[in-house]
Amino acid sequence: MTPAPVVACTEAEARRVRPLVIAAYAEARARNWPFLSDVLSRVLRGLSDDDVAVAAAAVQALVKYDRLLGFATGNDAADDRFDALFAVHAGGTRAEDLAARLEAIGSLEQRIATAYSVPDWIVSHLGRELGAGAIEPALARMNAVPPRVVRVNTLRTTRDDAMRALAAEGLAPHPTAHASAGLVLGGRRSPFRTAAFARGDFELQDEASQLVAELVAPPPRARVIDACAGAGGKTLALAAALANKGSVIAFDASDDKLRELRRRARRAGADNVRAFAVDLLDPEALAARAREAGGPAARVLLDAPCSGLGAIRRNPEARWRLQPEDLDRLVDAQNRLAAAAASLVAPHGRLVYATCSFLPSEGEAAVARFLREHPGFIAVTARDVLGRARSEPVASPGGAHLETWRFDPPSEGGDAGMDGFFAAVVRRVAPRVVAPS
Numbered sequence: 001m002t003p004a005p006v007v008a009c010t011e012a013e014a015r016r017v018r019p020l021v022i023a024a025y026a027e028a029r030a031r032n033w034p035f036l037s038d039v040l041s042r043v044l045r046g047l048s049d050d051d052v053a054v055a056a057a058a059v060q061a062l063v064k065y066d067r068l069l070g071f072a073t074g075n076d077a078a079d080d081r082f083d084a085l086f087a088v089h090a091g092g093t094r095a096e097d098l099a100a101r102l103e104a105i106g107s108l109e110q111r112i113a114t115a116y117s118v119p120d121w122i123v124s125h126l127g128r129e130l131g132a133g134a135i136e137p138a139l140a141r142m143n144a145v146p147p148r149v150v151r152v153n154t155l156r157t158t159r160d161d162a163m164r165a166l167a168a169e170g171l172a173p174h175p176t177a178h179a180s181a182g183l184v185l186g187g188r189r190s191p192f193r194t195a196a197f198a199r200g201d202f203e204l205q206d207e208a209s210q211l212v213a214e215l216v217a218p219p220p221r222a223r224v225i226d227a228c229a230g231a232g233g234k235t236l237a238l239a240a241a242l243a244n245k246g247s248v249i250a251f252d253a254s255d256d257k258l259r260e261l262r263r264r265a266r267r268a269g270a271d272n273v274r275a276f277a278v279d280l281l282d283p284e285a286l287a288a289r290a291r292e293a294g295g296p297a298a299r300v301l302l303d304a305p306c307s308g309l310g311a312i313r314r315n316p317e318a319r320w321r322l323q324p325e326d327l328d329r330l331v332d333a334q335n336r337l338a339a340a341a342a343s344l345v346a347p348h349g350r351l352v353y354a355t356c357s358f359l360p361s362e363g364e365a366a367v368a369r370f371l372r373e374h375p376g377f378i379a380v381t382a383r384d385v386l387g388r389a390r391s392e393p394v395a396s397p398g399g400a401h402l403e404t405w406r407f408d409p410p411s412e413g414g415d416a417g418m419d420g421f422f423a424a425v426v427r428r429v430a431p432r433v434v435a436p437s
Contacts, residue, residue: 002099002115004089005065008057008145011086017055018082020044024055025062026078033317036063053188057145061085064143064316068117072098112136116143121324129359134407138358141405146313147417148185149176150202151210151233154240155269157201159183165201169194177417178394179210181240184417200267205233206311208404208421211394212303212354213237215402215423217385221246222298225290227280227341228252232261232273234303239270249293250275251286280340287343296346304334306355306362310405310420331361338370342377345428350380354423358405363422367401371426380425400424
């Protein structure tokens with residue numbers, strides 16, 4: 001059965017902003033898939049919240065289903081693809097005709113790749129890593145419309161108070177199922193145009209990402225290092241977990257990302273955050289920065305660069321940029337970054353390795369390799385950190401790792417509303433003290 005395209009707006013709504021939708025989609029294709037968020041922020045500037053939400057939903061669907069719509073229309077015209085998207089989404093004759101044409105594709109791999117609108121190599125790679133039975137469930141999740149989720153900043157407010165404030169501003173929030181400070185937002189109003197955002201009451205952060213930060217579980221007043229901090233989503237979650245005590249050290253190679261992190265930290269009131277530019281793969285520079293930041297840490301988080309397949313529904317253009325050779329390069333980088341991050345862990349301290357991916361090569365296999373190559377570390381289960389009740393729905397069988405998307409029968413596990421994250425915890429074993437003879 002051919003899956004219907006998933007679109008988060010109606011055709012009537014999209015036609016209201018059709019010229020802008022066509023312009024943004026055409027630009028994204030012409031520029032060979034730049035970051036879609038950058039295109040949308042420029043093209044949709046000045047629109048009302050409702051129009052921005054509708055236009056963004058339509059553009060994201062056109063980008064996501066670029067291959068399928070090309071197959072349906074037989075041409076590159078953005079106007080034709082817009083019409084085809086909503087015609088197929090509505091069902092009826094055109095959808096039936098497309099389904100019949102898809103069924104006539106001789107290669108199963110090409111048929112699935114066209115129907116779910118991904119490159120052929122993604123289908124074959126999912127089959128190798130997850131098994132044939134998991135290919136279509138994984139692709140369906142990758143094409144789903146993600147929820148809007150925020151993490152309440154407990155340095156400023158409580159989840160209950162934030163929920164009341166956001167409800168009063170028309171965002172219809174409700175608590176996340178698993179993350180302790182998360183809220184799922186309804187409606188179409190931009191959360192960034194609310195008084196609650198201006199006060200620093202919340203940060204946009206998916207529930208799975210919040211759970212990764214919770215898995216770090218820093219002790220009171222501890223020093224924590226976020227080794228690939230980026231713009232600081234998890235850094236700020238860790239600062240809140242420490243209640244502004246102790247210290248959170250943010251490392252990243254990008255000065256631009258760290259400037260954004262510092263700006264966000266000021267708005268959040270996260271006074272225990274310090275940010276340092278450093279390349280983790282430069283041992284001398286890393287050692288110097290670590291000394292400057294206070295030495296080894298009780299907790300080190302490595303949110304490693306990865307394929308991003310677990311969040312591809314938020315970044316649909318990434319499927320067209322990602323190449324098969326990127327995966328080998330990323331797996332090698334993850335191994336080297338994990339070794340570098342391990343050098344920052346104090347005795348008895350923990351390293352939390354995370355990726356926004358559900359591929360075993362970027363998750364379980366990466367951690368198994370790390371433990372083989374670093375005998376001074378032992379595994380700590382997600383169940384040990386989060387407890388049985390909290391970990392069971394979002395952890396691998398047996399509770400070893402955080403896995404928010406699972407495809408193992410009979411239950412998929414996880415929560416389809418979350419992004420697909422993997423995270424594992426390892427602990428440095430203290431050096432053995434030899435008593436004098």
